[in-house]
Amino acid sequence: MWGDMAATLSLVIVSLAGLALVVFDAFNNRHVATPWIAGLALLAGFIFEIVGLGGPEGTAYSDMLRTGGSAAFVNALVLGSGVLTVILSVPYLKKIGHNIGEVYALILFATVGMLVLGAANNLIAVFVGLETMSICLYILTGFVRSESGSAESALKYFLLGAFSTGFFLYGIALLYGATGTMDFSAMKAGVEDGGGVMFWGGVSLLLVGFLFKVSAAPFHMWTPDAYQGAPTPIAGFMATASKTAAFGALIIILYKALPTERWTDVLAVFAVITMVVGNIIALSQQNVKRMLAYSSIAHAGYVLVGLSSGLVEGYSGALFYLMVYVIMNIGAFGVVALLEWDGKEGSEQTLDSLAGVGYRKPLLGWAMVVFMFSLSGFPPLAGFLGKWAVFAPAVDAGLVWLAIIGVLASAVSAYYYLRVLVVMFMKTETEASSKLADSFTIPRSSAAVIVLCVILLFVFGLTTSVIELTDGFFQSGSVATVLGP
């Protein structure tokens, strides 16, 4: 047991910190130390995972969780995004006057759920992790109870999330019935003669749960509402960390637990729907956060392109894309959080309110330029490399049509990403926007986070050492020896 705890130290640290925060918070709420405790705990976990990257893979808690390998990578992403979220949240919560300590405890617990999800090696672990994460996120979305917007988006997110959980759970049950196990490693072996209705039905329902969490169309509809109403840094956290964890689990299930049949084409179909719907609808969005939400839907589609190749290059490419995606979106949401002025978590802020802000706040403006160009897959930024990493395997797998559609979809996306820049730099500023620009000075912490994201985007656009690393996770040899049945 102690060995397991040592192997999953990040998980232990974050959980204990969360519990400690709850107690600490009960006795002195709104204490200045609360965010520090949370941030440091997450940072410690992050460092632990980074150190463990590329190390030997194994399992803990009697094969419930995986350690090392892709689990370490996904957890590192989750924890990193958690750290940045905490940093961004501090000034933001002050701004909207809700800097209550519970928020940080909830972020920690949500992170715990994501860690379990990303490292799961067993359907039970997947379920527990997924639910821990989701329930905390429901509360985080709606903790600004006084705002009807926040409460509403939380309610919608909650209802639909619970609804999809039902399908997800039913899928688990059917898979369990068809294969007689919930352990990923044993599942492939348990499939008789290509699996019957029960097996593939179970797979479909399981996919429903995941596709919902990564907000792939047509399961995406909660996303814009939830992001629009949620406090902006939290929206960024939802967009990045929870998607990353869910994708991490999905990738491992596809890779270890399922035979590579049928689902590749199915995922391809949903990838197409997602990319098309996300990008097309984003074209007409006026609200900044909704636009980002639809763009995040579209990006889920790109990742699905990588997965539907069914090749290990596709999986590793998807992992790399997730990393790039986390960096880009944390940055973008960070900028948006700073440029927010309607006291309603930006749920009523249109794009035009940013007119000409680019020159008044050069840092934010040019950071946004980088993020937008990276999101639209523009070399030499990381976004381009990421798209390459997910589209190329699809082409290798013979899904040229899919790659073509994806490439066209991102051609469309260039349009609405560009619109942000046109507004920020090429529109003369209005009354409101100049007032907005004068209304605040950029907190050093947030500026640091944004600059960091920009730098990382350039760095990872120019080196592919990360892709080599992720490739390593799927050299079936190592996985089979350590994790095989």
Add this chain to the structure above:
Amino acid sequence: MEITLNWYLTLSALLFTMGVLGFLFRRNVIIMLMSIELMLNSVNLTLVALSQSMGDSAGQVLVFFVMSVAAAEAAVGLALIIAIFRNKLTVDITKINLFKY
């Protein structure tokens, strides 16, 4: 005639579908919440039946987690409903559409 596994599976499928339909077609948020509970519990039935017939305990373990999660979800859901109710004085989901398009 003795009761085979399929009976349980059919029954739970039935309950699950009823849950889905209830969620789809009832407008009272609280009843939608109940429908979700129905879905979860029908799955519990499936799991128990399966693990019973296969003599494997994993299914029942999951059931415990499902139960506790269901409880937590119920609490969060009701809390959110109250928050909404304070703002809008209604629990009719069709009246709760501030965000759209």
Add this chain to the structure above:
Amino acid sequence: MLSDFIPFFIQLGIAIGLSFTLLKAAALIGPKRANVIKQGTYESGMDPIGSAHQRYSVKFYLVAMIFIVFDVEIVFLYPWAVSFREFIAAGVGPGVLGVIFLFVIILAIGLVYDIKKGGLEFD
């Protein structure tokens, strides 16, 4: 190929059909003769005064939390207690006991928070 799915579709049909009939039956069989008395909040009681939404206690969250704490506790403690004997037999008794203590402590933390926030101060 498709023939394998016939039972699946039959089951689907039964499920949907039956649920449909039940829902419809409820709507048909149930007599609907509404009158003022029936529609009243308390059919044979006095009419309530003031609007209903004040009835929700501000403490709802805290009470709900207490409920969860004990609900979850019992859900997990009971099976543990039932099978503890086998654990002792297997010689892992102390370890399992430790685990359950950890579990209870975590729940206790929740309770502490709740009490601190005034969850038990009914008025």
Add this chain to the structure above:
Amino acid sequence: MDPELLIELVILLPLLGAAFNGLLGLFQPAHRTREKLIGTVATAMVAIPFLIAVYLFATFDGEAIVATVFTWMAAGDLTVNFAFRIDQLSLLMTMIITGVGGLIHLYSTGYMHGDDGYWRFFAYLNLFIFAMLNLVLGNNLVVLFLGWEGVGLCSYLLIGFWYKDLKNSAAANKAFIMNRIGDFAFLMAMFILFREIGALDFDSLLAGASSMDQSSINWAVLLLFIGATGKSAQIPLFTWLPDAMAGPTPVSALIHAATMVTSGLYLLARLSVIVLSAPVIMTVIAVVGALTALVAATIAITQNDIKKVLAYSTISQLGYMFLATGVGAFYVAIFHVMTHAFFKACLFLGSGSVIHSMHHVEHELAKDGHGHELDAQDMRTMGGLGKYMPATRMTFLISTLAIAGIPLFSGFFSKDEILFKAFEFGYDGHLVGWLVYGVGIVTALLTAVYMTRAYVLTFEGEERWPHADTIHPHESPWSMTTPLWILAGLAAVGGLVGIPAVIAHGDLNWIHHFLAGDQAPVAEYAVHGHVPVALEWGLIAFSSLIALFGVGLAWKWYSTEGPAFDEKLSARFGGLYRLWKGKYFVDEAYDRAIVRPLIGGAIHGLAPFDKYVVDGLVNFVGFFTRGASFTLRYIQTGIVHSYAAAIVFGVILLGWLMLS
């Protein structure tokens, strides 16, 4: 000195210049007004690379040099070095870019004087040079693509430079989107080449070309060509270039005439080996090129905005170059790229100088409160400018004769070579060769006509702007006329590097030996039967006569009657003329067929998707479960219900796909 170090210098200096002006200007408002400093730094950062390039050229021994800066991508079987390549082709392009670019920088220091965006302008301009150098010097498709996207971005920024005017940023968006379409075709071509050959650097690409199967080669070349049409403004993606004239004139000269728009041809020339192995697509290229040349030339005749005329003439000349590519004469295409860079840059700068002085006239008018509206770019209100601005007139005249193809001017050599190659292609038994030769001849005539028209309407005849007797335009400052003279000189004699093969058996055709000689990068179509010398002389004489005839004709028409003659033309050609005047209504067609449906669909159709379509799904599910009548009661769904219905729909779709 070490060439690898030098080439990295060539690449880096413009970037430094951009960073210097950009960052200082951005974070230190005081810097924005130091025009002298900004201009000098920017110009030097392009001039120095030019000198370096000349040095490299002088010391070049015909052996390609590859300078690897660092390894960019090494993912699995994909290895891409951030490497630059010095060979005949890239050297020539580099000298054109830095040379012409440097002159245009110098010109801009005078032209942009007093603009608040001075610093931005030069930062962008240097950035563009940097990207363009990446494009031509990159040793693999990825670096090339990096430059390719970069120049697109810079052109976007520079077209929308005066963003205060909304139509400018609209034009910028149009250019960007059209370029994106081409870019992504290019990206797909890269995917295919990578899948087939497994590498992206040019050596392995050209080596591996033979191993590809015909269909994938065709696809790759076709997609490459589509990419090229986007960047080089060919049918069907050419409509962005005229709008791009919204940018400052030096930008039009540098990006939209001399350098960026030719990058498509550079791409095809660079991969000439692969292109040559797809004859079917080559036919397509030749035909598209010829058509573009003709279409653009006919439009150019009808334009009154001097910059629009030049823009369409650019498209037309680019069409010539693609025509040459299509008949396998890649080096000739590059030859024409060079001469065209000279005279077209000169023409644009000349028009810029004209516009400059017409603005002066405009101000005068406004000052005296005559209340006359004057479009400084409309040739109908110009005329007789020759006596006020002799330098501009002289240089403009030289370049006009050059582009018209008057013998011994540079344009004559390159264009005549293209026409001859087309003829030779046909002589070699390819029907398409004859066809494009015919179109080329007609276009040559048109070219002579519309360019002479532009010259005459601008510089000859009587002054047509209001109060011409009192208000006089003036010649531009030296910083603007010097580049004009230099470019005009090059436009006059630049063609001598490509003496036709009939003279001295082509020994004097230096550009041919340089670009397409043995161990040179550019391949060419090998002809079987040679055209007899006498016939070749005949062709040369013929095309020269055509050019002279066109010039004389237009001169006769427009010097006597001025703009009024356009009515006669339109009367003579009737509907055809209206078609030209309306630019073949391509924009309108695109607008109706693509733009409006897309945007409109997004705004009116798809945004309420959640609401309407999904409610329809509720109907469906409801019908599926309870029957229509029972459903109707439950249709008044709130959004959450429709979301849930969408989920259920997804579940059904997923299950159906998975189980069947």
